[in-house]
Amino acid sequence: MAEKADNMTSEDPGALMKRILANRKSIAKAQFDMIASIGQMRSTMSDDDLRSFLVVECGIPRSDLPSIFAFDETLGSCESLLRKRCVPFHVVKALIATDADTRQAALDALAEGTDVDVPTVARLRRLTIRNRIGASAYAERGRQRAMTAAASKQSHLRVQALGENVATLLSEIDEFTERFVGEPPCDPNEDVVDRSEACISAAVRLRSHARIVLREFKSVYGEVELPGKGVAGFRNESHRHKLAAAHESLKRFADGKFAWYEKFSGFAFEHGYLWQTELQDALAYLLPCDPEPDPAPEENTEATKPLRFLEICAGAGGQAIGLLGAGFEPARLYDMDLNATRTLKKNWTWPVTRKRLEKVSDRDLQQFQGIDLLAGGVECRPFSQAGKQLGANDSRNLFDEAIRYVKVIRPRAFFFENVEGFADKKFLKYRASVFKRLKALDYRIGLHKLNARDFGLAQSRPRLVLVGVHKDEPGLFSLPKDGITTTMGESLADVNHPSSPNFTSVLISAVTWTSAHSARSLRVSALPGT
Known part of the structure; x- marks a missing residue:
């Protein structure tokens, strides 16, 4: 060079x-x-x-x-x-x-x-x-654009100042509740409403301060309204809904519609319990931002839940063994073959069900909603170059069923293994349809080519792996490198938590392990005495 x-x-x-x-x-x-x-x-x-x-x-x-x-x-x-x-x-x-x-x-x-x-x-x-x-x-x-740009440079300072004023307001609300509301009584019939002049004066001062903060909120954000009414309108976790809930909370305080004042009871968006904290909780969204938040504390690894997988077309267990090695635990394995299910039940304590995929109802699948991984060696014969390659027209094609499973279960990720023939150009339209339907379910899709010999298997076994990761999962999936120890040096304790940003790393590890093990048990039978 x-x-x-x-x-x-x-x-x-x-x-x-x-x-x-x-x-x-x-x-x-x-x-x-x-x-x-x-x-x-x-x-x-x-x-x-x-x-x-x-x-x-x-x-x-x-x-x-x-x-x-x-x-x-x-x-x-x-x-x-x-x-x-x-x-x-x-x-x-x-x-x-x-x-x-x-x-x-x-x-x-x-x-x-x-x-x-x-x-x-x-x-x-x-x-x-x-x-x-x-x-x-x-x-x-x-000129107008220049003025807008100059003003926008100061917007973060205005947001910070608003947050500091909200913090002061919340402190005053806490003092008010501690002085005039007190603890819930043991007797539900006991009258706990303080109607003293001191309480009314304190409520008026609180209302006056809330009006000032409300004007400042509108100068920063304008009018931010919720689409619905009632408590149900405040349960959406989007940023806009949180901002709208804070706006509504400020209006309640500014109107004196809190505690018992002006015929309202409690600190909630609806009438009811006097000791609710919904209004304060909504305002907490406006508190000042920490420019350098402390790193999240380490999770208690003993309390974290293990990653779980549901497998379809499980066969004799090669893929499941690989997933087990990658740190996953089986929630259930489905296969229609009698010998395959006998083999699995004879050698493992896994929950195994012998059933055709199309016979598993949506109702049965709903128990697995949100599972970490949906995996399977989806029926290969419709696409195998050794067969007639009828593809989508083959009665044995199960990709449409696999898509139904994804739609009902909505796993965090899925991967389906198949033969190289699936990538033949004669199936281009059908593959495109599969990709479109899976992407419509909010998954990032990748079709990857692997060979099991690169992962320790003593035979050349090329395979395609269709991998999908839900768009809400952080990180990007990439092909595993040669060797089954590539990603296993990372402690599984760091990735088992559902919100871990390293979940994608474990998925890479899972594909690596299954690449090494998927063919080992392919022809194992469960005849008597084995």
């Missing part, structure tokens, strides 16, 4: 320039050829299926797809010009995203021999707007 680099540096700069220009032309040609190929594929399958296929199997970023799909309609008539000028894809995306007048101005510049990049498109866009609305209106628009 060093010798080659020396030879390149010794070449004439003119020759190197020609090489660079040739490379640029090749890249542009490949890019537009790819767009043309995708355009042809759109005539053979739906756009939704095609999107899933391009992301999963072709590795095309999802963010590029809108521009690729819009290319023919927006820039198709100018393709020869774009090819000739070797316009890179990020500039093509900018041209598609901008308005028609700016796009035409950029194309005119390209036709005249001017190079156009993304900043150039932005400048042309500003010029187009200026010409359309006039110089004075454009200057006023710029």
Whole structure:
């Protein structure tokens, strides 16, 4: 490599320039050829299926797809010009995203021999707007944007100041409840309402302070309303709902609608128990943010729950043994084969059920909702190159059932093993449909090729693994490296907790272990005496 680099540096700069220009032309040609190929594929399958296929199997970023799909309609008539000028894809995306007048101005510049990049498109866009609305209106628009930008730089300070005022208000509420509300009585019929002048005066002061904080809240966030009414409207955990609940709490305090004051009882969103804390709890969302929060305390590993898996098409237990080695525990194994289930029951104490997948009802599956992993060696024969390869038309195809299991159970992750034939181009449309349906269930999908010989098995056994990780799980799944000890050095105690960011690491470990073990028990039978 060093010798080659020396030879390149010794070449004439003119020759190197020609090489660079040739490379640029090749890249542009490949890019537009790819767009043309995708355009042809759109005539053979739906756009939704095609999107899933391009992301999963072709590795095309999802963010590029809108521009690729819009290319023919927006820039198709100018393709020869774009090819000739070797316009890179990020500039093509900018041209598609901008308005028609700016796009035409950029194309005119390209036709005249001017190079156009993304900043150039932005400048042309500003010029187009200026010409359309006039110089004075454009200057006023710029002034307003500058003022907004300057104000936004101070927004974090206003949020912090609001939080500090909320903290003071909560402290005053605590003092009020301690002085005038007290502890719940033993006798439910006992009258505990304090109607003294001191209590009324304290409530008025609390109300006055809440009004000040409410005005400050509105100046920072504006009006943030909940879509529903009543307690049920405050149970959504989204940030907007929490902010809206804090807003509603401030309004209750500002109106004096807390404790017993003005016919309200308790500190809740509804009438009821005097010692509720819902209003205070909602305000806690506005407390000042800690810029450097302390790291989360280590979990008590003895109290953490083990990762659990549900397996379909369990066979003689090879995949389950691999999952066991990766730190998972079986919740249930399903298989329709009599000898396979006999083998499992004879050698393990696992919960095993002999049943066809399509005969397992949604009601039965609901007990496994939210399980850590759904796994299975989904029936291979419909896709095997040694068979007729009927695919989706084969009565033995179980991928549709596997998707039903994912839909009902909603596991944190799943992986389904199959043969290389599943990746044949004759099944392209069906694979795209599978990917689309799984992605619609909020899973990040990947189709990976593995060979068991790379993980300690004494035979070449290539396999495909379809892996899905729920979008709410942190981390990214990547192919395991060679060797079954790659990821096992990490303590499972660090990853067993359901909210652990290392769950994806354990999933990689699980695929690694099952790659090593999945074929070992494939032909084990459970005949009498074995």
